[in-house]
Amino acid sequence: MDGLEDFKERALKEKKALFDELKELNSIRRKVRYVVKTHTRWVDNTLIELFLRIRLPKEKVSVVAVGGYGRRQLNPHSDIDLMLIPDKIGLDDVVRGIYDFLYGLGYECSVAVRGIDECIEYAQKDDTIKTSFVDSRFIWGNVNLYHNFEKTLKEKILPYNVEDFIQAKIEYLKQLHSKYGNTVFVLEPNVKEGVGSLRDYHVLLWISKALFGVKNAIEMQRIGLLSSEDYSKLRDALYFLWQMRNALHFNANKKNDVLFLDLRRKIALNMGFNDSTRFSAEDRLMRRYYYNAKNLSRVVDHTLEGFLKKSSPTFVFLDDRIKINEKLDAERFDDVSCVLEAFYYSALYGLTLTAKSLAKAKETFSNLSKHKSDYLLAFLFRQLFSLNKDISQAVRQMHEVAFLDRYIPEFGNVCCLSENSLYHKYTVDEHSIQSLANLEELFSYDVPRTFVMRLSYIWKNLSPHDRFVLRLAALLHDIGKIEKSKHEIVGAKLVSTIADRLHLGPYLKEKLVFLVRHHLLISRIISTLDVDDPKTIEDFLKIVDKKDKLNLLVLLTYADMKAVNDNVWTGWKESLIETLYLKATYTFENRDYDEFLKINAKASREKIKAMLGKCYHELIDTFPDNIFNDIDDSTMVKYIKDIKDTSKSVFAYKDDKTSTVKIVVYYKNIFGIFNKISGVLACQDINIITAKSYNLNNSMIVDVFNVNLKDGSVDADSIQKMLHEVLNNEFDLDRCMDSKRNKFLSRLERAKLEMSLQQVDVKVDNSVSDLYTVIRIYAPDRVGLVYYITKVFAEFKLQVGMFILDTKGNMAVDTFYVVSEGFKKIYSPKLLELIKSKLYEVLA
Known part of the structure; x- marks a missing residue:
């Protein structure tokens, strides 16, 4: 020793x-x-x-x-x-x-x-x-x-038990793939365990050793388990993934197998990638990663399929799959159209193509670009996209074999293109296919009395022409992102050319261009404007001027938002979109939506009175009509009973379905109260997701906050006690907030915060509302943000009439409708610049 x-x-x-x-x-x-x-x-x-x-x-x-x-x-x-x-x-x-x-x-x-x-x-x-x-x-x-x-x-x-061992390894791989979204096109890939990762190769190797006693991929090629082409793809992918994993380990000086967003540029440069005139080094890195991961995944699937199923010299149709004849020739147009026809039948009957058939299809489509304007291919493509069946599986396989990339090169330009933002979970092409899949899921949606159920009904009853154009719009709505800015405008120009190449008539072409050009319209309105403002509806209907356009656009909005990430389509946003949709629908039908809301609120009020009894009637009558339209009757009963039967001012209700908490505050409507409440919540490490305020006619307010918590619990009594101390000048909110700055941020969160700070912006708009000045703020999302913003408003004696709190990845997009102390819009350039300057100061 x-x-x-x-x-x-x-x-x-x-x-x-x-x-x-x-x-x-x-x-x-x-x-x-x-x-x-x-x-x-x-x-x-x-x-x-x-x-x-x-x-x-x-x-x-x-x-x-x-x-x-x-x-x-x-x-x-x-x-x-x-x-x-x-x-x-x-x-x-x-x-x-x-x-x-x-x-x-x-x-x-x-x-x-x-x-x-x-x-x-x-x-x-x-x-x-x-x-x-x-x-x-x-x-x-x-x-x-x-x-x-x-x-x-x-x-x-x-x-x-070699068969059990092989089955266990395949099941293990399936579970890993499910954990990482069943796609290589994720924003922050795991190079060891994600789809198309090193673990895919390990599973292939373990099964090969168990079956054939081989030691590595070279031996697999020597005995014919891998073709020369597959071996070459596998080797290149392994070298790339080893290199990336090495770079991640060296950079972190510890084990790290995830390419986090803030590491992209450093890893790209470490691996020898440089900026080009069109793509950044990190764009080039991610494209190469997705290319190699996709190749590795396909080779592994193809090879394992060959292990587990006996192959015959000719291809046949199986019970659950389609095999394509291996003698098809890429030089023969008839064979190219036959392969597309096979995809049509795969969608019609819900079958998938075998891995070998996919490889043959890719080979057959190698010369597709010279046929992309052919009438027969356009007819087959339109027939497939018009089917009253779920076509998402067939479209995904068409993407895997590069049909979509070659038939619509504009879509190929965004293949493997990722965005330098935590808002989007997937690459552009994967996001587009996920959007299409979200439409297809509406075929089987069956949750009654929901707005999505209404969307499901609209989707199922579309004409074949509208179903075709909506699916094509879902696939192509983001192709303009190749230009990095105003992608909806760029995309609209591109799809106009594509429509001509696909021989679409003027009716379908106009709808396709409209959907791509305005696919962000509804999400932008609900995120930044008051849907209850008549001017919002008036401006909306200048663009969406027909009921069929409205139906298609709201379906595309649903599909697009759900495909962004797991947190974008929320119950709150669904209700706002429903309100916008119903207001527009009532206008098309020459009916008064506001009158409908008034009648609906009256009915809810009377129903709740009957449920609670006379002692609650006086309190119920103090609530405004809009709260009864925003909140369902059973929840309102709960709120009213808690307010009436207790001396408390703050109540907390946990939603087990969404893992969020709803905090309801019933308090005197005094100037700056919302700022005080938001500060109290921030001091207790409670992050506000959305909020809405209701003025009662008894000089009280009800503020409803949807919040996220670190530990999933909230103490309403503690919030009420701190609020009381703040209002009595017994607790210093500013001192508390200063102590909270960046306290809970990890290294990665700090890096993301620094990236977000570069995008801080304040916009003032006096045109979107007849009554209010609209101030829209883009800033890093963090605990206490609303407090700092509303504190500035309080300093300038601004009244907040309405607010919309929204997040896009790590960025908050918060919109406030404000008026001056005299309840007038703010036009003074000097005052507006002072307000903006102060906001920039607190946001940085």
């Missing part, structure tokens, strides 16, 4: 020097394999020297590497997994020594001690242990012990 500490210090210095060298080499793609192999070899040699120094008897033990270390694919901060096979000796002290040594070098490790019989027993009980044995490699010690283990592995461990 003499000199062990000195050895550890030397090894640490060697490791640092090695990592400095490997970090430089990792920027060169062809050196990536050398990087992981060299790291593995250094660990081997270091461990062997350790065993010699601690005098581990070589003839009494065999040291075996397992896992990624066993595959000789050791990334900078990968775990080191070892198995010691002893020959009748105790190894407890040795195991502790290895742990301590490797931990001292900065490695996570596992060291297992198992005899040959134990290996058999554990492998039969635990699929994970059996998998680790598949990747085993001899390092040092008694080689005969290892040969005995290797023989046991081949004869007793791998053959045992």
Whole structure:
């Protein structure tokens, strides 16, 4: 044991020097394999020297590497997994020594001690242990012990329940893919476990070893399990993913397998990508990542399918899949149209094409660009997109084989294009296909008495022409993002050209251009304007001037918003869109929507009175009509009972379905009260998602806040107590808020905040409302934001008539309808500049 500490210090210095060298080499793609192999070899040699120094008897033990270390694919901060096979000796002290040594070098490790019989027993009980044995490699010690283990592995461990093992690995891969969204096109990909990641290759390798005894992809090619083309794609993808994982580890100086948004540029530059005239270095990195991940995923699917199903020399139609004849020729137009026809039938009957058929389809479509204006292809394409069936699966496979990219090159331009924003979860092409899938889900939507149920009814009853144009709009609505700004205007110009190429008549062309040009209209209105303002509806109907356009646009808005990320389509936004839709519909039908709301509120008021009894009538009559239209009757009963039956002013209601909490405040309507309440919530680490205020005719207000909490619980009594102290000048909100600034931000959150600060903006608009000046604020979303904004309004004696709180990723887009102290709009340029200047000051 003499000199062990000195050895550890030397090894640490060697490791640092090695990592400095490997970090430089990792920027060169062809050196990536050398990087992981060299790291593995250094660990081997270091461990062997350790065993010699601690005098581990070589003839009494065999040291075996397992896992990624066993595959000789050791990334900078990968775990080191070892198995010691002893020959009748105790190894407890040795195991502790290895742990301590490797931990001292900065490695996570596992060291297992198992005899040959134990290996058999554990492998039969635990699929994970059996998998680790598949990747085993001899390092040092008694080689005969290892040969005995290797023989046991081949004869007793791998053959045992091999079908169950393979099925378990496939199920494991499916679960991983489901966890990461079943697509390679995610905003922040996991290069080890996501779809098309290194783990896909590992599963393929484990199954190949169990079935055929091969050691790596090269051997798979040699015995015909991989074609030369597939091997080339697999090798290129592996080199790229190894390089990216190395870069992520080197950058973090620890294990990190996720390419977070704020790391993109640094990793891109580390991997040798540079800015071009059209794309940034990070854009080029992400495109290359998606290309390689997609190729790896396709090769793995194709190869596993070949393992698990017997192939016949000719293709046939199966019960659940379609196989395309392998003799099809890309040079023959008839064969190209036949493949598109196969996709039509796959959509019609709900079948998928086999992996081999997809490969053949991709080959057949290689010359598609020269046929993209053909009438027959346009007819088949329109027939497919007009079907009264769910076509999303067929369209996704058409994208996989590059049909969409080649048939509509403008769509191909946004393939694998990601946005430098946390708002969008997917790449542009994946987002578009997700939008289409959201429309298809309306075929089976069956939740009654919801606005989405109304959308489902509209969708199911569209004419084939309108169904076609809406699907095409969903697919193409974001193609203008290739230009980075005003993408809806750019997209409208592009789809006009596409419509001509697809031989659409003027009626369909006009609708397609309209939908792409205005696909953001509804979401922008509900996020920034008061849908109850008559001017909002008046301006909306100048653009959406027909009922059929309204139906198509609201369906596209639903599909688009749901495809952005998991938090964009909310119950609150759904209700705003429903209000906008109904107001527009009533106008088209020459009916008075406001009169309908008045009648509806009166009916709700009378119903609630009957449910609660006379002692509640006086309180019920103080509530304005709009609260009865915004909040359902059962919830209003709960609010009114709590307000009447208790002396409390603050109530909290948890929504288990949405994991949010609704905080209701019933208080005296005094100037600046909303600012005080928002500050109290921020001081208690409560983040406001949405809020709405109602003025009662008894000089009271009801403010309803939808909030997010760190721990999922809220103490209404504590909020009420702090609010009382604030209003009595017993609690300093400003001091509390200063102590909260950035307190809970992680490194990643701070980086995202810094990115968001560059986008801070304040816009003032006096044209969107006849009564109010509208101030719209773009700023990083954080606890306390509303407090700082409304504090500025209070300083300038501004009254807030209405407000809309919205978020887009890590950015808040908050809109306030304000008037001056004399209840007039603000026109003074000097005063407006002062307000904006003060807002910029608090937002930064």
